[in-house]
Amino acid sequence: MNGRRILFDALEWQSPAPGLRVKVWRQGNKQLRLLEHAREFVETDWCDKAHSGLVLEGELEISFQSGTQVAIRRAAESILRRATNTRAARSGRVR
DSSP: OOOOOOOGGGSOOEEEETTEEEEEEEETTEEEEEEEEOTTOOOOSOBOSOEEEEOOSSEEEEEETTSSOEEEEETTOEEEEOOOSSOOEEEEEEO
């Protein structure tokens, strides 16, 4: 670890969709994002990429394309998801 410090306070908020704000830090092909989901935000696309994250406050619902599973993550809980081409997921309702 090189001890890099990322100052999210210095990054501008972007609003790529209604109910979603994001700050993005990029270096090469890596990125780290700070997301803020409002209650009305629902992801419209399914994703099969790897993700990791931490819910800072509230709750986040993650649904899977198979329709058989929904995961709820609460404040201080992590999200770890490996890339897959058979189990797409999307973030959903924030509580």
